[in-house]
Every structure is written in C-alpha cells, then in structure tokens.
Amino acid sequence: MVLPTSPPIRWMHAFIDLPVDRFDAGAAFWLAVTRTRLSARRGARGEFATLLADEGDAHLKVQVVGGAGGIHLDPGTDDPQALVQAALDLGGSVVAVAERFTVLRSPGGLLLCAVPYQGESARTPVVAGPGGALSRVDQVSVDVAPSRYDAETAFWAGLTGWDLAQGSRPEFRVLRPPAHLPLRILLQRLDEEQPTGAHLDLACSDVDAVRAWHESHGATTVARHERWTVMHDPTGSVYCLTSRDPATGTLPAT
Secondary structure: OOOOOOOOOOEEEEEEEEEHHHHHHHHHHHHHHHOOEEOOOEOOOOOEEEEEOOOOOOOEEEEEEOOOOEEEEEEEEOOHHHHHHHHHHOOOEEEEEOOOOEEEEOOOOOEEEEEEOOOOOOOOOOEEOOOOOEEEEEEEEEEEOHHHHHHHHHHHHHHHOOEEEEOOOOOEEEEEOOOOOOOEEEEEEOOOOOOOEEEEEEEEOOHHHHHHHHHHOOOEEEEEOOOEEEEEOOOOOEEEEEOOOOOOOOOOOO
C-alpha cells in the first residue's frame, strides 16, 4: 500500500475558539496566564487575533465562533494544497475553502486548517508565575472516542510525519514534533463514545502553584490526578496542567 505523502509541517498554531459572548473573558484569561498581549483583530468581522509574546514566534491564537468553542490546530506548511490532499488521502474532508486557508475535518470530526508557513522559527519562552513556577502551553490533547481512535491516530501521524510513541498510560499516544516546533499532539482514547474534541495542556514545574495562579485569574479546578489537574477557564472550557517539564515536555522520573 502506498501511504499519502504530506509536506513537512513548518509551524503549528493552536486556535482557542471562543463564543462571542465569552470572548473578552476567555481572551483576558489566556493573555494573563501566558503573559502575552493581543494583536490587532483581523478578519471580515474582527474574529481573529494572535497572542504575542515579547520573544519568540506566536503559536496561540483566538477566534470568535458561533458555537460552544473549543480548540483546533492550524498546521503551517510551504505547500498547503499538498497538505489538503494528504488530509483527504488519510480520511479527512474539506469543510470550506478561503483565500488563505482551507478548513478541514479529521476522520473523527475535529476541525483543522491548512495554512501557509509564515517564517516562524523560535518557540516563545516558558512563563514564570508570581511565585516563580514555570509553565508553557506546549501540547494539544485530541480527545477521541474508542471507535475512532485508531483512524484518528493514523490521520494525525500521517499528516504530521512526527514520531508516534506510546504515552504514559495505555490510552495515550504522543506525536513528538521536531524540537523547534511549539506544540506536540497527545491522542487520548476516551472511555465513552462522544464527539471528538481537543483541549490545551500546559507543562508545569509546580502544578499546584500554577493552579493557584490560574484560579486567581478566574479558572476553577475540576479534578486532580497524579500527573495532571483538570481545569476550567473562565468560559467553562477544559484544559489541563501537567507535571511535564516546561522546557523538554518530558515527565519527571518516577
């Protein structure tokens, strides 16, 4: 069997999709905990903006959406049309075509956009909280129902060409990008059948300290586990704080 050939992913953005009535609260929270500033808004309705750090190239953006919100990925490449074709060959579908990007849907139903590479090359620094605890948004977890897990894993592995590894638990697989790229992908197999979604994960040097800082900006704690804590941002969207090293993305030795 001939496998689809996808062009190299030169950069990866994560879009935080925010409902219009919760955009201000959501954007303010993510600006605060990533120590970034908001770019000028753009798009026909001012629906897009970028989270800009003082150093490095941005990898987080926000978008006003009409639905409940969530997370989607924008892989940047020198040949977006080739990326679109690879996505189709891997079981994805085209949702919409715009002047500078194509909206796609993965086999499991997650939206993504094929966009042109814009010359990004440097990750933004880790973020220090008030007490010195470090954190970094460096992972998107794609949350997949059991019946769709293998197809979704094959799609993202084929589209990115990144190394696929078993995660720390049986239900996790990790796609590890080249070291200079800002986001890796965790594929999480859910226990129940439900629509595919995604959420952000932050690597933290001290999960409890970062959790307290985020709570001071309006986040709430949902559940605590040995290596991660589930949170809600002020809009009610899920994200996780993990005990992975913010510099390397690796888990501490046990």
